[in-house]
Amino acid sequence: MKKKIWGKRVLLPGGWSSNTLIDIDQNGKIKDIKKNVQPxxxxxxxxxxxxxxxxxxxFQRAMSGLSERSDSKTNDFWSWRNFMYNFLNKISPDHFEAICALAQMEMLEAGYAGVVExxxxxxxLSGIRFHNISEMSQRVINASNKSGIGLTLLPVLYEQSGVKGGNLISGQDRFGLKLCEFNKLIEEVISLENKKGDFHIGVAAHSLRAVKKISLKELSKNFLNYPTHIHVAEQMKEVSEIYSAWSKRPIEWMVENLDLNEKWCLxxxxxMHDYEAKLLAKSGAVIGLCPITEANLGDGIFNGRNWLKEGxxxxxxxxxxVKISLFEELRTLEYSQRLKYKSRIVLKTANEYTIGRSLIESVLEGGMLASGRKTGKIQKGYWADILALDLTSFDYFDLNDNEKLDYLIFSEKDVVIDSVFSAGRLLVKNGKHINKKKIITNYKLALHEILKKL
Ligand SMILES: [Zn+2]
Known part of the structure; x- marks a missing residue:
């Protein structure tokens, strides 16, 4: 549906613009932008x-609040993973869809226009294949039709339990696919109907430990034009396993053995060591950071200063x-870097901006590259993925436009998200998702059933 929205101040690719009208076409793309016009x-x-x-x-959204206990001798990523395996064995396809819709709704309310799932x-259960191998992928798409979120779906290849190629262990059965089954899955996903025109597909390998070397090379060759993602160098144990098996650290091995480029997201x-940052940055690959989860799981802190130094x-x-908050994610990211380097204003990429604007500009570009979606800019021809903020409280009085973003990320006390448009669809109004009541009702029912079985 065509629409026009007007902003007192609008962040365009060239900088802040006043009194600006954005014209959105019936497909959800930005058709025109006019500056200095009346509201x-x-x-x-x-x-x-x-x-x-x-x-x-x-699906892990439903684990929030359940995994902060200390039941085992070790409390680390691997014990959390055991809890996750047990949890997901209680989830039916209907539960899964209800949880996905809730998480996506919360992402929209937090200010994200889209998600790369x-x-x-x-x-x-127990690894039994569904009649349609894309059954669970269809559930993610169904959820995105309920929440309205822009979706890039990445079906993931998961073949083995460890770097030496062991059989899947209990808890991993629901992930496992052979490469031929994975290829069939992608074929089916491509053919799935989606009423939104902004649905995108990519591919992923779960991690270097969970796929065969030969499959990873096949995947990188067969899906050249798709966003390609992988978990890598998250935990020290994973790095040492790869190193002892292949005599290379994970990122070092990937740079030498795969044709990495800006379609890749690690x-x-x-x-990541400094020399690996140098090697990887040259490839153009994007790094996907998840600071709140990385803090929650005790993963460690990304080598941000060197990564930026290498471009x-x-x-x-x-x-x-575990917590869905765009501005808390950005704050946690910058604060973790300050604690690591005992310094301030670490992840700033451009001299003319303050840190808040720099962080936002960086994640807009990274998200665009990693999702394969024409997004991240309020510009003609791009999807109308737009976040409307209400920065009218006294806290923002007399701050300039960039300082307002700094206040928003580091000091804001209340929610200031007014509306969120995803490909022109108005999904969050006055801070609330348009289908909130129904999505929450379905989620509560699903969670109740899961917890009874846990
Ligand atoms: Zn992950």
Whole structure:
């Protein structure tokens, strides 16, 4: 549906623009932008591009609040993973769809226009294949039709339990596919109907430990034009396993053995050495950071200063969805870097901006590259992925436009998200998702049934 929205201040690719009218066509793309015009139609205080959430496992949203206990001798990523395996064995396709819709709704309310779903829950309980191998992928798409979120779906290849190629262990059965089954899945996903025109597809390998070397090389050759993602260098144990098997650190091995480019997104890289940052940045690959989840799981802190020094690009994702908050994600990212380097204003890429604007511009570009979606800019021909903010409280009085973004990220006390448009669809109004009641009702029912079985 065609619409026009007006902003008192609007962040365009060339900088801030006053009194600006954005014309959106019936497909959800930006058709025209007029500066210095009188307010009309839908009027907003501040409009900025709404970023992509470049990494999510929606089903893990339902684990929030359940995995902060200390039941085992070790409390680390691997014990959390055991809890996750147990949890997902209680989830039916209907539960999965209800959880996905809730997580996507919360992403929209947090200011994300779209999500890149790293989707690896393919099979029924005990690894039984569904009649249609794309059954669970269809559930992610169904959820996105309920929430309205822009979706890049990444079906994930998961073949083995460890770098030496062991059989899948209990808890991994629902992920496992052979390469030929994975190719069939992609074929089916491509043929799935989606009423939104902004649906995109990419591919992913779960991690270097979970796929065969030969499959990874096949995947990188067969899907040249698709966004391609992988979890890598997240945990020290994973790095040492790869090193002892292949005599290379994970990122080093990938740079030498795969044709990496800007279609690739490497998730986490919290265990990346300086020399690996140098090698990887030259390839153009994006790093996907998930600071809230990485803090929650004790992953470590990304080598941000060196990554930027080498010209590397990054975006952000909500990963485990333990807390879905765009501005908290950005704040956690910058604060973790300050603690690591005992310094301030670390992830700034451009001298003319303050840190807030720099962080936002970086994740807009990273999200665009990692999602394969024409997004991240309020510009003619781009999807109308737009975040409307209400920055009219006394806190923002007399701050300039860039300082307002700094206040928003580092000091804001209340929610200031007014509206969110994804490909022109108005999905969040006055801070609330348009289908909130129904999505929450379905989620509560699903969670109740899962917790009874846990
Ligand atoms: Zn992940």
């Amino acid at each position: 009309s139609n839908q009027v907003f205080d501040t409009l900025i591009p709404s970023p992509m959430n470049l990494h999510s496992h929606c 790293f989707h690896y829950l393919h099979n029924d 998730i986490h890289c919290t265990q 590397g690009k990054f975006g952000i994702g909500t990963d485990s969805n």
